[in-house]
Amino acid sequence: MLQLPEPSQIKKKLVSLTESYELCRQITAKFSKTFYLGTLLMPPEKRQAIWAIYVWCRRTDELVDGPQAQLTTVETLQLWEKHLKMIFSGHPFDNEDVALVDTLRRFPIEIEPFQEMIAGQQMDLYHSRYETFEELQLYCYRVAGTVGLMSSSVLGVNGDKYSVPWQENQNRYIPRDEAIALGIANQLTNILRDVGEDAQRGRIYLPLEDLEKFNYSQEDLLEGVIDERWCSLMRFEIERARQYYRDAERGIRFLCRDSRWPVWAALMLYKSILTVIEANKYDVFTKRAFVRIPRKILYLPVAWLRAQVL
The missing domain is CATH 1.10.600.10 (Farnesyl Diphosphate Synthase)
Structure with missing residues (x-):
């Protein structure tokens, strides 16, 4: 060894x-x-x-x-x-x-x-396919949900919530599940964006049960077939990713004040990749979804406002 x-x-x-x-x-x-x-x-x-x-x-x-x-x-x-x-x-x-x-x-x-x-x-050494979403979810937790846990200690938890005397001894809420949800949301976004690149390496991360649900085969995916079956499958997967983003959003208000704006910004910027995929008519085989700089800049004041009021 x-x-x-x-x-x-x-x-x-x-x-x-x-x-x-x-x-x-x-x-x-x-x-x-x-x-x-x-x-x-x-x-x-x-x-x-x-x-x-x-x-x-x-x-x-x-x-x-x-x-x-x-x-x-x-x-x-x-x-x-x-x-x-x-x-x-x-x-x-x-x-x-x-x-x-x-x-x-x-x-x-x-x-x-x-x-x-x-x-x-x-x-990843042994799996190039995932039969169910539960299997994929474990993978997403390990490679990305853990990043949320690593980052949480750096971001810090808001102390203002228990500033009054009778609340001083109460435990602060640690948004652990929300941090994991954000990591999983980001990884699902990566998977949807990179379907074509992964297919070229013989990898399919979309759950095979989902492909079967929409009558879309592994061979269709590897060949880059875009039709109504594929579009329906992608709409389903994008909504799943967005639900994880919504779950993550609920935890941001518990973070230290100086961490809320950057987390909102990062969440909104990464989530917007899903919108680009939609704008590209779900073509993730020949087009790479990315957010252009002007649009990134537009998100920043919106993220700042959300950090103040949500």
């Missing part, structure tokens, strides 16, 4: 903390422009922490979905989990780890969601 060196044996010279956070910023800005725009609305300490978390998640995802994915095995993921435990023990191994180690010192983040994400990547 592959071995990582023990912390005392690490001799690699790593970048400074400032350089590590800048590296994480650059990676986030390059690979997730919509998400990055939302983080710019956060206070500096929170946005840096979110960048560090995002980069770890991206590196984890690339193990099974990146250029070298064909080389990834269960042993690779076991080694990656050992790498994770080193980070949580305060020992960075790579330049990107320096920022994450600092983030873990600043915010009370647990290791379990990170481990669940690795388990989700392991599912």
Whole structure:
């Protein structure tokens, strides 16, 4: 089995903390422009922490979905989990780890969601189809719902709700389920946007029971057939994703005030990809759905208003 060196044996010279956070910023800005725009609305300490978390998640995802994915095995993921435990023990191994180690010192983040994400990547090693939505939901939770849990400790929970004396000893409501719902909503959006790309790799993430429900075959999907069956299927899947967004929206008011605007913005921007898919007449085989910059800018004041009143 592959071995990582023990912390005392690490001799690699790593970048400074400032350089590590800048590296994480650059990676986030390059690979997730919509998400990055939302983080710019956060206070500096929170946005840096979110960048560090995002980069770890991206590196984890690339193990099974990146250029070298064909080389990834269960042993690779076991080694990656050992790498994770080193980070949580305060020992960075790579330049990107320096920022994450600092983030873990600043915010009370647990290791379990990170481990669940690795388990989700392991599912990708063995599954190229999902029979039911329940199976897909577990996958979405592991690879994306966990991101909501990781981020929750950084975003923080509103303390104003229990500011009066007789409420001081009451427990604050932690919007855990809503955070998971937002992650699942984002992942379902990714799946709908990337149907064509995934099909080229022989992957179908849409539940096979849903295809059967609309009399649309796997062969139809792999061939990129767009007809009324496909449009009906996509309308069904888009509504399911939107329901998860609605579930997530109910938790935003419980967040710290300085986190509400960026979360509303990120939610609205990502949710709008579904509207673009509709505008493209559900052609996710030859057209990639993305939100243009002018429309992104228009969403920001609406998100700010919602953060104030909802």
